Amino acid sequence: MGLKSIFRGDTKKYQFTVTDINNNPVDISDNYLYFTMKINEDDADVDAVVAIKTVLPNDAETLVGIGRIEVPSTDTDPLSPGEVYFYDFQYVVPGVPPYVQTLQAGKVKVLQDATLANT
Numbered sequence: 001m002g003l004k005s006i007f008r009g010d011t012k013k014y015q016f017t018v019t020d021i022n023n024n025p026v027d028i029s030d031n032y033l034y035f036t037m038k039i040n041e042d043d044a045d046v047d048a049v050v051a052i053k054t055v056l057p058n059d060a061e062t063l064v065g066i067g068r069i070e071v072p073s074t075d076t077d078p079l080s081p082g083e084v085y086f087y088d089f090q091y092v093v094p095g096v097p098p099y100v101q102t103l104q105a106g107k108v109k110v111l112q113d114a115t116l117a118n119t
Contacts, residue, residue, distance in 0.1 A: 002104050002105070002106035002108075003087060003104070003106065003108040004108065004109065005108060005109045005110070005111050006076060006079075006108055006109075006110055006111065007076070007110075007111045007112075007113045008076055008077060008079050008080075008081050008110050008111065008112060008113055009073050009076055009077040009113050010073060010076055010113065011070065011071065011072055011073045011076075012070070012071040012076065013068060013069075013070045013071075014035070014068065014069050014070075014071075014089065015066060015067070015068050016033065016066075016067050016068075016069075016089065016091065016103050016104075017064075017065045017066050017067075018065040018067065018091055018101070018103075019065055025064040025065030025066075026065045027062065027063050027064075027065070028056050028062045028065055028066075028067050028091065029056060029057065029058040029059070029062040029063060030055065030056060030057075030058060031055075031056050031067075031091065031092060031093045031094065032053055032054065032055060032056065032091070032092040032093075032094070033053075033054045033056060033067050033068075033069040033089065033090070033091055033092075034051075034052065034053050034054075034069075034088075034089065034090040034092060035050065035051075035052040035069050035071055035087070035088075035089050036048045036050065036051050036052075036087060036088055036090075037049050037050035037051075037079075037085045037086070037087045037108070038085060038086050038087075039083075039085060039086075040086065041086045049078070049079060049085060050071065050075045050076070050079070050085075050087075052069060052070075052071055052075065054067075054068070054069045054070070067091065069089070076110075079110045080110060081110050081111060081112035082109070082110065082112070083109070083110050084107050084108070084109045084110075085107065085108055085110065086105075086106075086107055087105065087106065087107070087108050088102055088103075088104065088105035088106075089102070089103040089104045089105070090102050090103065091103055
């Protein structure tokens, strides 16, 4: 089940649980969660309209595979209402090569919020 829409200017928080092939939680401490939004799927990462990288802490949640990523309102505020963007969430274990797992991907429509002031 993917994102269908997001309100322009909203702060969004997402949670994922990473498991192994047997559905057992995996320690994800010190690894990364990425959230990326692009106008076109093949746009370079540097041209993404939103690009968030979160270093996962070493805590009780990440030890059992739970990771969280927050998209601040400052990143969603410039988005154009009515536009549809491509997005994905990725879990990355640094290394050579890195282990990359796409947790969710698709298209998301930006909705206009009624309150335009955020201060």
